[in-house]
Amino acid sequence: MSWLNRIRRGPSQSARARAAAVPEGLWRKCPGCATPLYRPELEKNQDVCPKCGHHLRIGARRRLDLFLDPEGREELFADVEPRDRLRFKDQRKYKDRLLEAQRKTGEKDALVAMRGRLCGLPVVVTAFEFEFLGGSMGYAVGEKFARAASLCREERIPLVNFSASGGARMQEALISLMQMAKTAAHVERLQAAGVPYVSVLTDPTFGGVSASLAMLGDLILAEPGARAGFAGPNIIEQTIRQKLPEGFQRAEFLLEHGAIDGIVDRRQMRQVIARLLAKLTGAPPLAEAT
């Protein structure tokens, strides 16, 4: 997975040459500074490079595992499955692409939902699986997020979402576009009920996901270096016919332009969000989160 991501991001020639020399498995090269990292060490550090602080992409399950308290986790709405209402077919059938993505990731679709505790506080957390068709949002993602938000409203439990998505899922055409309206409507209801919703942007968050549930948090946080925006950098470069400046659409850029509340290191994410949620819900200070 990580190896693929490195390829997609197009590391430098020298980095690529060095990558070839690193045995796959025990060692992994940092996509940020190209330092070879000892995998068990890296994992202990929550997949953040101990040398340069680069936040490596992680999957939905790992994300939930790092974020929630170990006890009392329960997966939600695992029965929600993707649908192919249009019987979409290009060179391959959408149905086959889905089966392949399911085999590759072990997930039914690109969003995993779980309830559990965060430093003792009850929360519902949803996390995007970018390896599942680029974390794209179709019916199943929209539906699962909507159900999670409904549950949170009914039981007055805060909702936290970690986004990682290329946007709407093309193969579900307008049904996927309408998931933007659906998820936005559910966030709006949740907020009207006074239940907090925290949105965390992780690398990358674009298109229809960015322009709906991800940018609607009561609080919007981002991991360091995460890229997020509406139009992808390639599209913008084609439109304006010039190169984008370094750091465009990264978390630091978003913070500077007032789009997000803060940048939070993955290793502090639990504590920061727990503290914020405790204040929003009127809970006393949390021993674990100070």
Next chain:
Amino acid sequence: MNPNYLDFEQPIAELEAKIEQLKRVGNDQQLDIAEEVARLEEKCRKLIRKIYADLSPWQVVQVARHPLRPHASDYLQRVFEEFDELHGDRQFGDDPAIVAGLARLDGRPVAVIGEEKGRGIQERLRRNFGMPRPEGYRKARRILALAERFRLPVLTLIDTPGAYPGMDAEERGISEAIAGNLALMSRLKTPIICTVIGEGSSGGALAIGVGDRVNMLQYATYFVISPEGCANIIWKTVEKAPEAARAMGVTSEVLAELGIVDETIPEPLGGAHRDPAAMAETLKARLVAQVEELVAIPLDELLERRFARLSSYGN
């Protein structure tokens, strides 16, 4: 090749040119050519009917983008009375890609928000080809809030190649501008009727497209990504746009089947561009009737229905 006709409309262009020529000759030489003209005109109608009876999805996309197709500004003049344009988002600027204001619909005060592509080079540039920036969507948001405060039904006219994919749009938070409108429209305490009049492209269209009724003109198109964009991603060439258009189901026919579009509003023979006045008349009649229906529904129920509808997409 006549640039005001699409490639599959060229036979119509030729026949119409012939009729024009015949009329001119007849006038000059005071010949009685009425019968011949009538015969050719009937032939022309048949030809149009034949061509338009069997448009492919890709051809529908082309009609939706037809150079002579009526735009939001045309309908503002023809469908509504007393349109007073309102400007600006009160934060950054005024975006000419979105036209908004107060008007009357058959006498009833309403708020109108439309995406405007512009006509002619100068005007198209000024309107950014109908690609709104964040300030456009935030102007729309301001008009929505105004409509809610004064209980005015909202009518939106969708026609855009998409939200503007530029650096400035990103800097000013285009994602938030769109997302915020979706959230607001999902619970706005006044009826909203959305009509795709031309091209409804992606989030930039949906940002003024959430409401109690979603209409499409017969040859309008609505998609999550343009057929060219889709073809580029999947087939690596825009040449495959016709296939992409078919695969995505971009016409009102397919979208009505999926339960996304409520009503298809029929266009005059050969498309809205052949008779903008007749198109406006049909559209007006439908909008007037829909507003009547919606204002009669108690607000709580209207909002419940809207939410249930949004929740059901894809079920």
